[in-house]
Amino acid sequence: MRPHALSIAILLSIHHAHASETEEIISLPLIQVDAEQLTLVDNVVKVENQNADNKTLGDALKHISGVQSSAFGPNAGAPVIRSLSGNRVQILEDGASIYGMNAISGDISIPFDPLFSQTITVNKSSDSVRYGGNAIGGSVNVDTGLIDQDMPDKNANLEVVAKKGWNDFNAKGFKLNLNNQHNFSTNFLFSTQDISSYKIHGNSKASVCNTALFPASGGTNTALADACQKEARIQQVYNTASQPYIDQFMTENPDWADGTFSFYTDQPTSVWSGKTYINPENPDYVPDTPKYTQNKINRDVTPDYKNKLGNSYFENQHYAIGSTYLFDRGYIGISADSKKSEYGVPGFSLENKSFQANYDDGLPVGVKTDQRKYTLQSQLNFESPFLNQIQFNTNKLINTSGEYLGAEIANRYKFDTQQAELLLKHQPMKLLSGFVGLNYVDRKVKGQGELRYLPDLNTQTQAIFIKEKLDFNWLELDAGYRTERVEHKVQDSDFKTSRNSPNVELKDRKLNLDSFNVGSYLKFNDLIGLKLRYSVSERAPEINELYASNAHYSIMLQEEGNQNLKEEKSKNLELTGLIHYKDFDFEATVYKMKYDNYLYLTHSGLQTANRLPLKYWTQTDTEITGFEIDVKQKVDLNYYGNLVLSAFADLVKNKNLNPNEYSLFNDGNYLPNMPTNRYGANIEWEKNDWSARLSSIYYDKPQYLGKNVSQEIPLPAYNMVDLQIRKHLKLHNADFDVFLNGSNLLDEDARPQNSPLKYIAPLPGRGFQIGVSMKL
Known part of the structure; x- marks a missing residue:
């Protein structure tokens, strides 16, 4: 453990005195999760999921400034926080990591229940102190509500939801709670969602797949052609009208000809073997025309669908049970949870066949995921100030994710993870509180299939961390520190690296990590404040950055890891200003993240035999800068109800600070596939039993573009307009909500710039859901 002292000077900041002013609450009732004692210094947003039209976890968070979705088609969308995702954003469920292939391969969805996931907590700041290195870019924690931490109000509660979709999924499910109003409470849950295919506006492939493949400067944009799943090449064709005579000798002796051009000549006579031949005039001759013309071949490797998104089917099932024993000083709860999904990856084929192949028999890509989770949570409360609470949580997670080429397995990986965490909370004095934690993770990864790109591996992580808070009401000081040991062990298997791999012999790696944060908030008065965090x-x-090798089709490249890579280190500075006046709230954040040894895939400038670009994991220094602005105004309309007007704007840049000549030419100054800046606006209205929400998010045309040897082609701006209308009814002992959801009301050709499939699979077109939820 390196001696980073918690005595580092505490930085000042501010936030509202009330929790409701600290967190942006989106939608309806909030369920708190007291697993980590979040402080006011953390940049945290909590989102309710009730009756919302959320297709993926990334989609559920799109209204949060600074957070977008990876949008790997409509069925796989992971949160992208300030341009960071994957291995840098820790995804948790009830405080425990659900890390799997979803962090490594973008087409693998994060197991997520869009019906009954209750509260989603997003920390947009680095959360490494609490959740380890994979939270270097933030964390997202989904509360399932399976294990009750308090006794429900009634001894039986039933919630039933049904949704019917038009260009949106159908869904149904129930959640049942039974308890004895004393010490036992049990929850049963079932939900399912499905859709056969999505419709879109226009063609599935972007117009630039036809207009920008052959730049005016000449040649072919091969990177764009690969992203568009196109066969694009320039063929030199001899122009038979370019020469005035037909070669008589070649006409009489065609076996001597070396191509079409051999039959034509500029000379009226030709001499062969001492004999003179009179060459007749070419009747097609056109003076001053070039000898060769270009035939620009543009063929689809995968279909370009019209008004539909091919291979976009989706099926999802969730079964779960959770039971809690509550007693005077705490609780003990257990749960078993199963989530299964099967869906298509639209517009995409694993078969990048050679040029001039027959593409008609190409097979679509399907994905199947199966996550089973077994959890034990416990909490014991004490009256002692030096130890007032013990939390012990452990779970076993088995996540199996496979890519299928037609009906055949291309590759399948099983993540078998066991986690345990112990939290010791204390409050030795009124102003001071905090906790000490121990964390252990053992993760085994095994793969199969002819298209494997990872060896079998076992990763073990041990960590100890501490967070402390001083609360003076008008001033809060916060500090935390974590030391962590990560060890990757290569297991025996038949996995072979490619001839392009820098890893000749795979070796184990051990790494020691240290993370800390300091921050505070200062409330000058009830009107203005500032917040600062470092x-x-x-x-x-x-494991993919160290050991990947061979074709990784889901990210459309030949991926080669490097087992000698160093640990990544970020230094983050974040400043937030706040204004609160009556029913008006304003919050603006600027941030700067300096990364040493930032890991990314660099383009070699070459393609492999299957036409996939060859890329290597490498490191550079980068700087991520950006801002987020949130504004909210509440308006009392008296007889006409209440109105909430809100808006946000965000922008992020991820720049390579020290590119060498090689990476500057191939990758450019900015990393590709980065989120673009956005401008959002929401109108929420409520009166008695009626409520409605109209939202708009404008995704601007990207300004900071990367390269894949060729310059990244920007896509047009678009505006996503969504609508929710809800009517609450009460009949006898039952409460009903009848609702209508509308998405992409403008039927835009929406292609997120950060989506790997942006050129071949837009977001779904206009869609609607009607539904009803009943609570007894």
Whole structure:
């Protein structure tokens, strides 16, 4: 453990005195999760999920400034926080990591229940102190509500939800709670969602797949052609009208000809073997025309669908049970949870066949995921100030994710993870509180299939961390520190690296990490405040960055890891200003994240035999800068109800600070596939039993573009307009909500710039859901 002292000067900041002013609450009732004692210094947003039209976890968070979705088609969308995702954003369920192939391969969805996931907590700041290196870019924690921490008000509660979709999924499910109003409470849950395919506006492939493949400067944009799943090449064709005579000798002796051009000549006579031949005039001759013309071949490797998104089917099932024993000083709860999904990856084929192949028999890509989770949570409360609470949580997570080429397995990986965490909370004095934690993770990864790109591996992580808070009401000081050890062990298997791999012999890696953060908030008065936060975080290279080799079709490249890569380190500075006046709230955040040894895939400038670009995991220094602005105004309309007007804007840049000549030419100054800046606006209205929400998010045309040897082609701006209308009814002992959801009301051709499939699979077109939820 390196001696980073918690005595580092505490930085000042501010936030509202009330929790409701600290967190942006989106939608309806909030359920708190007291697993980590979040402080007012943390940049945290909590989102309710009730009756919302959320297709993926990333989609559920799109109204949060600074957070977008990876949008790998409509069925796989992971949160992208300030341009960071994957291995840098820790995804948790009830405080425990659900890390799997979803962090490594973008087409693998995060197991998520869009019906009954209750509260989603997003920390947009580095959360490495609490959740380790994989939270270097923030964390997202989904509360399932399976294990009750308090006794429900009634001894039986039933919630039933049914949704019917038009260009949106159908859904149904129930959640049943039974308890004895004393010490036992049990929850049963079932939900399912499905859709056969999505409709879109226009063609599935972007117009630039036809207009920008052959630049005016000449040649072919091969990177764009690969992203568009196109066969694009220029063929030189001899122009038979370019020469005035037909070669008589070649006409009489065609076996001597070396191509079409051999039959034509500029000379009226030709001499062969001492004999003179009179060459007749070419009747097609056109003076001053070039000898060769270009035939620009543009063929689809995968279909370009019209008004539909091919291979976009989706099926999801969730079964769960959770039971809690509550007693005077705490509780003990257990749960078993099963989530299964099967869906298509639209517009995409694993078969990048050679040029001039027959593409008609190409097979679509399907994904199947199966996550089973077994959890034990416990909490014991004490009256002692030096130890007032013990939390012990452990779970076993088995996540199996497979890519299928037609009906055949391309690759399948099983993540078998066991986690345990112990939290010791204390409050030795009124102003001071905090906790000390121990964390252990053992993760085994095994793969199969002809298209494997990872060896079998076992990763063990041990960590100890501490967070402390001083609360003076008008001033809160916060500090935390974590030391972590990560060890990757290569297991025996038949996995072979490619001839392009820098890893000749796979070796184990051990890495030691240290992270800390300091911050505070200062409330000058009831009107104005400031918040400042500083953190230093470290992340160990993950298994794909170290050991990947061979074709990784889901990210459309030949991926080669490097087992000698160093740990990644970020230094983050974040400043927030706040204004609160009556029913008006304003919050603006600027941030700067300096990364040493930032891990990314650099383009080699070459393609492999299957036409996939060859890329290597490498490191550079980068700087991520950006801002987020949130504004909210409440308006009392008296007889006409209440109105809430809100808006946000965000922008992020991820710049390579020290590119060498090689990476500057191939990758550019900015990393590709970065989120663009957005401008959002919401109108929420409520009166008695009626409520409605109209929202708009404008995604601007990207300004900071990367390269894949060729310059990244920007896509047009678009505006996503959504609508929710709800009517609450009460009949006898039952409460009903009848609702209508509308998405992409403008039927835009929406292609997120950060989506790997942006050129071949837009977001779904206009869609609607009607539904009803009943509570007894």
